[in-house]
Amino acid sequence: MSQRIVVDPITRIEGHLRIEAVVDNGVITDAYSAGTMVRGIEKILKGRDPRDAWAFTSRVCGVCTTVHALASCRAVEDALKITVPRNADLIRNLMFCSQYVQDHVVHFYHLHALDWVDVVSMLSADPAAAAQLAQSISPWPKNSPGHFAAVQQRLKSFVESGQLGIFANGYWGHPQYKLPPEANLMAVSHYLDALEWQKEIVKVHTIFGGKNPHPNYVVGGMPCSLDIEELGAINTERLNHVAALVKDAIAFVEQVYVPDLLAIAGFYKDWAAIGGGVENYLAYGDLPTRGYGDPTSFRLPRGAILGRNLAEVHPVNPRDLAEIKEYVGHSWYRYGAGDGAGLHPFQGETELNYTGPRPPFDALDVQGKYSWVKTPRWKEHPMEVGPLARMLVAFASGSTDVKEIVTAVLAKLDVPVAALFSTLGRTAARGIETQLVAHWMKGFLDDLIANVKAGDTRTFAPDLWEPETWPATAEGVGMTEAPRGALAHWIRIQDRLIDNFQLVVPTTWNASPRDPRGQRSAYEAALVGTPVANVDQPLEILRTVHSFDPCLACAVHLYDPDGRQVGRACIDD
Numbered sequence: 001m002s003q004r005i006v007v008d009p010i011t012r013i014e015g016h017l018r019i020e021a022v023v024d025n026g027v028i029t030d031a032y033s034a035g036t037m038v039r040g041i042e043k044i045l046k047g048r049d050p051r052d053a054w055a056f057t058s059r060v061c062g063v064c065t066t067v068h069a070l071a072s073c074r075a076v077e078d079a080l081k082i083t084v085p086r087n088a089d090l091i092r093n094l095m096f097c098s099q100y101v102q103d104h105v106v107h108f109y110h111l112h113a114l115d116w117v118d119v120v121s122m123l124s125a126d127p128a129a130a131a132q133l134a135q136s137i138s139p140w141p142k143n144s145p146g147h148f149a150a151v152q153q154r155l156k157s158f159v160e161s162g163q164l165g166i167f168a169n170g171y172w173g174h175p176q177y178k179l180p181p182e183a184n185l186m187a188v189s190h191y192l193d194a195l196e197w198q199k200e201i202v203k204v205h206t207i208f209g210g211k212n213p214h215p216n217y218v219v220g221g222m223p224c225s226l227d228i229e230e231l232g233a234i235n236t237e238r239l240n241h242v243a244a245l246v247k248d249a250i251a252f253v254e255q256v257y258v259p260d261l262l263a264i265a266g267f268y269k270d271w272a273a274i275g276g277g278v279e280n281y282l283a284y285g286d287l288p289t290r291g292y293g294d295p296t297s298f299r300l301p302r303g304a305i306l307g308r309n310l311a312e313v314h315p316v317n318p319r320d321l322a323e324i325k326e327y328v329g330h331s332w333y334r335y336g337a338g339d340g341a342g343l344h345p346f347q348g349e350t351e352l353n354y355t356g357p358r359p360p361f362d363a364l365d366v367q368g369k370y371s372w373v374k375t376p377r378w379k380e381h382p383m384e385v386g387p388l389a390r391m392l393v394a395f396a397s398g399s400t401d402v403k404e405i406v407t408a409v410l411a412k413l414d415v416p417v418a419a420l421f422s423t424l425g426r427t428a429a430r431g432i433e434t435q436l437v438a439h440w441m442k443g444f445l446d447d448l449i450a451n452v453k454a455g456d457t458r459t460f461a462p463d464l465w466e467p468e469t470w471p472a473t474a475e476g477v478g479m480t481e482a483p484r485g486a487l488a489h490w491i492r493i494q495d496r497l498i499d500n501f502q503l504v505v506p507t508t509w510n511a512s513p514r515d516p517r518g519q520r521s522a523y524e525a526a527l528v529g530t531p532v533a534n535v536d537q538p539l540e541i542l543r544t545v546h547s548f549d550p551c552l553a554c555a556v557h558l559y560d561p562d563g564r565q566v567g568r569a570c571i572d573d
Contacts, residue, residue, distance in 0.1 A: 001025070004363065005538050008036070011550050017511060019523070020364055021541060023532050028541075031520075031527035032366050033511045035373035036359065038332070042350040045501040050076045050493050051465075053501060054217045057489065060503070062213055063551060064482045066099050066205060068503075069217040071478040071489040074292065076219045079476025079493055083293060085458040088221035090448040091208050093287050094242070095215060096480070097441035098204035101249050103483040104387070104434040105257050107549045109187075109194040112427065115543045116264050117187040118177035119167045123156055125181035134186045138259040142193060143186075151189040171537040178267045187264065190256050201249050207238050221460035226452050239449055246445055250438045261431040262412055265424055272415050275423030275544040277526030278382045281305040281389035282509070284316065284479040284486045287440060299440050300390050300481055301397040304378060308421055310396040316378070318477050318488050321346065326504065327375040330368070330513035332356065340516055342377065345490035346475055348502035366514075375512040375521065376504050384522040385485025385509045386548055387430040388420065405432050423526070426547040467496040482506050484549050510548050523548065 001024070008018035016037050022030040041060050045053055054072035058065040070092055077084065084092075127149040134143035155167070167188075179187070202212045208224050209215020216223050227233035285295060285302035295302045303313035318324055325342030328335055334353040335341045343349060355369050364370040377383070394402040409432055410417060419425050451457075464470065474493045481487065485506030492500040510522040520528070526544050533540070 002029075003535050005532070005535055005541065006363070007538060007541055010542065010545050017507075017545075017550050018364070019527070019541060019545060020366070021527055021532075021538070023535055026531055026533070028527050028530045028532060031524045032364055032370060033373075033513065033521065033523040034364055034371040035507070035511055036371075038352060038354075038372045039503075040350070040352075041503065042348075042501050045498050048498050049467075049496075050079070050491060050498050051219045053489075053491065053498060054219070055214075057503065058214050058217075060505075061551065063103065064099075064484070064487075065213045066095050066209070066215055066217075067480050067482040067487055068489075069215070070096065071480045071487050071503075072491075073217050073219050074478030074480065075476045075489040075491040076478070076493075077476070078478060079474040079491055080219075080464045080470060082220050082461060082464050083291070084221045084461055085456075086291065087226060087448060087451055087456060087459045088461075089288055089292060090444050090451070091222045091224065091459065093444045094441060094448070095205055095208055096286060097437045097444065098201050098245075098249075100437045100483055101253060101434055101441070102198050102201045104430050105194055105252070106198050107430065107483070108257060108261065108427075109191045111549065112546045113187055113191065113260075113264070114167070114170055115539065115546055116177070116268060117179060117191075118172055118174070118184050119155070119170060119188055120159070120172040121177065121179070121181045122152060122185035122188050123159065123181075125152065125185035127152055127185065130182040130185040130189075133182050133263075137263055138255045140190075140193075140255040140259075142189070148185055148189055151192060152185060155188065171539045174534065174537055174539050176533050176539055179264065183263065183267070187260055190260055193256060194252075197248070197252050201245055204242055204245055207234065207242055218460065220462065220465055221458075224459060226448075226457040226459060228452055239445070239452075242445055243442075246438070246442050250442065253434050253438045258431050258435055261428065262409070265413055265428060268424060269413065269415060269419075271424040271543070272413075272419035272422045274530055274540075275426070275526045275547060276421040277522050277528075278384050278520070279306070279308045279421070280378075280381045280383045281392050282316065282378055282383035282385050282486050283390045283393040284318070284481055284488060285390075285393070286479075286481045287437075287444075299399075299401075299436075301394050301399065302479075303393045303397060304383065305389075305392055305396060306381060310392065310417075313393060313396045318345075318479060318490075323379055324504065325377055325380075326508075327377065327515050328353075328369075329375070329516050330366075331371050331374050332369050333374060342516075345477075345488070345502035345504055346492065346500075348490065348500065350502070371511075371513040373508055373512045374504075375515045376509055377515055377519075380515075380517070382515065382519050382521045382525070383486075383509055385506050386426070387433045387483075387485075388426040389485060390481060391429040391432055392420065401436055402432075405436060423544045423547045430549070470496055473499075484551055485509060507551055511550060523550070 009016040018034040054069040058069040128145045131145040205212035205215040225233040285298040287299035290297035321344040512521040
């Protein structure tokens with residue numbers, strides 16, 4: 001018997017994503033992913049000063065703020081041929097890394113772990129046994145019977161009051177939860193520890209960028225000064241503070257996040273054969289060690305993998321008009337050349353064309369337009385982006401750091417390399433990347449300190465800052481890797497103002513609807529073949545979609561002069 005399951009919204013933060021899945025005999029045979037919000041940042045930017053683009057694009061999302069600012073600055077710098085000083089690259093790397101470590105930890109504990117952890121089960125756990133389990137895998141100082149007992153009592157008070165607070169609306173007791181009560185207690189305790197810790201690491205953004213979220217950037221470098229003795233600059237005290245934050249981040253990742261990830265994964269090895277999805281992976285790469293203009297120096301390499309062939313990494317050039325195209329045949333937009341056209345972002349158009357029913361609606365019109373997300377393709381291939389794509393491209397490119405840690409993790413879990421192409425592999429890749437990035441962050445900080453001690457304090461390049469020096473027309477692309485995957489901004493400057501600006505963001509790659517060839521994108525493809533034990537509690541759908549860390553940005557509401565809501569459009573990212 002065929003049944004259609006609707007999960008709307010499936011995201012836990014940042015916007016609205018709808019999943020419709022067709023289930024036959026307990027297995028998903030087809031799936032559709034719909035972004036139910038519209039983004040209009042491209043229209044907002046038209047006619048503005050290119051140097052201001054970063055401040056607008058960083059507001060697309062309240063989570064990925066620093067990477068949108070970075071991509072925008074790089075797009076303008078590429079168009080105007082500006083090379084930033086080495087210190088600016090290092091500071092950008094530090095801000096990039098701090099976001100990664102914070103974002104990945106938050107995703108694991110607060111957005112994804114509860115797809116694997118049964119919170120209510122912990123009420124029957126023995127705190128002493130939970131502490132023994134935790135101490136067997138990690139020296140984290142809070143892994144004590146007293147701490148676990150206090151956490152258990154804290155949650156018990158929620159349950160007895162008839163509510164679960166932040167743990168409400170879970171499928172607790174679902175038959176697909178496999179962790180023993182003590183492991184659940186350990187994970188929930190660390191969930192709360194992570195809430196406390198994550199607010200510390202983002203102080204790196206406030207030190208170098210003035211604030212978080214939405215830290216400050218500037219085209220041509222970074223808007224902060226380096227002087228080890230100046231009170232108002234990034235001085236010795238502040239650099240030491242960053243060093244302490246990095247040290248604590250490494251400790252949390254290695255003593256809490258990674259041990260928990262491996263422990264939980266050990267109970268769910270069957271998910272190493274579920275949720276693989278598309279067989280193609282794309283990464284723009286980042287973390288330059290010899291300047292952003294030299295992609296061969298990136299800690300996270302650039303490249304594409306097709307057909308899961310790790311023996312070949314294809315070069316990627318987002319400037320090439322034949323490589324990346326966006327389609328709108330199943331999206332609520334229109335192109336002047338017709339819905340069958342594919343446009344490179346330099347030629348991109350953002351013309352809204354909503355043809356669906358007024359929300360809420362019963363079902364998507366999957367034969368027509370059914371999403372506010374466009375459909376990007378790389379050389380006509382659907383691509384997965386994100387931590388798994390980055391780790392696969394790095395592994396296949398011969399990165400020693402990545403190959404060593406990936407091989408070690410596969411050995412600990414006793415699974416083959418093929419296990420990476422799965423929901424479990426996607427989740428493991430995020431933890432692997434976090435451990436790598438945390439240590440790389442320390443290296444970037446050491447390099448910055450060495451530069452300052454050697455007398456190099458430059459953080460900004462004034463060349464071509466003044467519009468009078470600009471060409472009449474210029475085009476540029478700024479690339480980076482958001483925690484959720486490949487992110488790029490394309491800009492066309494005409495008469496010193498933005499003439500066109502296009503963003504292709506990670507969730508656009510992963511969450512997009514079908515393309516003109518009928519090819520599914522990553523979410524839709526990954527769900528096909530997924531078993532569903534209970535159609536009324538589709539926990540398995542959450543596991544696979546959340547393994548991508550879906551993120552869509554904030555809603556826009558329309559009101560009449562009297563303040564009544566007359567319509568609603570939302571913004572997807």
